Amino acid sequence: MSEVFQGSFTQQEPIPEAGIAAAVEVMRSGRLHRYNTAGDEVAQTVLLEQEFAASVGAKYCLAVASGGYAMATALRAVGVKAGDRVLTNAFTLAPVPGAIAAVGAVPVFVGVTRDLVLDLDDLVAKADGADVLLLSHMRGHLCDMERLMEICNAARITVIEDCAHTMGAAWKDKPSGTWGKVGCYSCQTYKHINSGEGGLFVTDDAEVAARAIMYSGSYMLFETHKAGPPPETFETIRYHTPNISGRMDNLRAAILRPQLADLGTQCARWNERYFALEEGLRDIAGLTVIERAKEETIVGSSIQFLLDGWEDVAVQDLLARCKARGVELKWFGNADPVGFTSRYDSWRYVDAAPMPESDAVLAGIIDMRVPLTFSLEDCALIARIIRDEVGRVYQSAA
Numbered sequence: 271m272s273e274v275f276q277g278s279f280t281q282q283e284p285i286p287e288a289g290i291a292a293a294v295e296v297m298r299s300g301r302l303h304r305y306n307t308a309g310d311e312v313a314q315t316v317l318l319e320q321e322f323a324a325s326v327g328a329k330y331c332l333a334v335a336s337g338g339y340a341m342a343t344a345l346r347a348v349g350v351k352a353g354d355r356v357l358t359n360a361f362t363l364a365p366v367p368g369a370i371a372a373v374g375a376v377p378v379f380v381g382v383t384r385d386l387v388l389d390l391d392d393l394v395a396k397a398d399g400a401d402v403l404l405l406s407h408m409r410g411h412l413c414d415m416e417r418l419m420e421i422c423n424a425a426r427i428t429v430i431e432d433c434a435h436t437m438g439a440a441w442k443d444k445p446s447g448t449w450g451k452v453g454c455y456s457c458q459t460y461k462h463i464n465s466g467e468g469g470l471f472v473t474d475d476a477e478v479a480a481r482a483i484m485y486s487g488s489y490m491l492f493e494t495h496k497a498g499p500p501p502e503t504f505e506t507i508r509y510h511t512p513n514i515s516g517r518m519d520n521l522r523a524a525i526l527r528p529q530l531a532d533l534g535t536q537c538a539r540w541n542e543r544y545f546a547l548e549e550g551l552r553d554i555a556g557l558t559v560i561e562r563a564k565e566e567t568i569v570g571s572s573i574q575f576l577l578d579g580w581e582d583v584a585v586q587d588l589l590a591r592c593k594a595r596g597v598e599l600k601w602f603g604n605a606d607p608v609g610f611t612s613r614y615d616s617w618r619y620v621d622a623a624p625m626p627e628s629d630a631v632l633a634g635i636i637d638m639r640v641p642l643t644f645s646l647e648d649c650a651l652i653a654r655i656i657r658d659e660v661g662r663v664y665q666s667a668a
């Protein structure tokens with residue numbers, strides 16, 4: 271009898287009891303809106319912003335409705351206008367080009383390397399064409415951030431980081447989200463802290479922070495933003511910045527604060543699972559493990575590997591076989607977008623130039639979620655199943 275995995279790839283852990291208790295308290299108070307406070311009460315949303323800013327070492331933080339909203343707000347706040355070209359990753363997920371399209375700008379895709387990071391040579395080649403890079407640390411893979419910042423500083427490109435998959439991660443011990451002008455995070459259920467929906471925005475730039483606060487729908491209540499810039503920053507900005515509501519509420523913030531306090535522990539648990547999987551996937555003919563750079567502090571909430579030069583039918587056969595044994599793998603090479611996986615050429619509202627080298631990498635990328643509800647034994651079992659099935663399919667194809 272061959273082994274079958276029984277667990278769920280989409281089952282999260284429960285919200286910590288402290289978060290549930292804090293959420294109940296907010297609901298009892300009725301004061302769910304961030305600006306609805308009694309006396310000298312500090313809103314949960316403000317406390318979350320202060321704690322998150324401190325956790326990454328950023329000056330300012332704004333809590334918003336989603337990661338996508340944080341990115342669109344960042345683009346607006348650094349001055350992106352309709353029709354502008356914005357550089358971004360060819361290997362990322364739909365909310366990233368979507369944020370660029372949301373402000374009427376035009377995504378220009380930069381390629382992906384076999385290490386699954388932004389191709390910095392391609393970035394150099396395209397640097398003249400844009401003033402802003404929306405850099406997606408897709409699936410937690412960080413490129414050489416020092417070289418990236420050198421390239422972008424030399425070309426006067428403003429960097430916005432999409433840290434939806436890197437909350438808790440760093441390059442050379444400097445947290446992701448603090449290298450560029452703005453860091454954007456998601457608190458959506460499948461990310462590293464979970465309030466269903468939600469986003470966080472960090473920056474050290476007072477004017478960018480002030481604009482973001484005004485955009486998010488602060489009316490003239492910006493003085494209550496304790497993780498915001500001083501009131502004088504708003505002097506003219508408050509008259510010139512439209513309200514595009516996208517605030518976070520106190521209920522979500524209450525749920526998130528205990529999770530943020532636990533983030534270090536959770537990241538260590540993800541990495542135990544990630545490295546157990548990685549270990550189990552080494553030395554399999556036909557399968558390439560993605561080697562992580564030593565400068566990278568990873569958060570292994572998902573794992574990827576490459577199937578180099580496989581025929582589409584063989585990949586599909588492998589996915590079906592693994593699925594039959596309870597292991598859900600996603601493939602970025604699929605010609606048609608399925609589930610959350612999609613490719614730059616499936617965003618047909620963008621007129622993207624063909625990228626044959628990236629296509630060759632994308633064609634082989636297999637992706638798997640690593641929920642914390644998996645045990646280390648589960649990870650070992652999953653790796654055994656993949657090993658077994660890759661062996662079968664690869665051998666019969668060879």
Ligand SMILES: *Cc1c(COP(=O)(O)O)cnc(C)c1O
Nearest residue numbers: 336337338363365432434456458
């Ligand atoms: C989830 C995600 C986001 C933000 O998503 P929201 O659902 O808007 O919070 C941004 N980038 C990537 C790569 C993502 O996966």
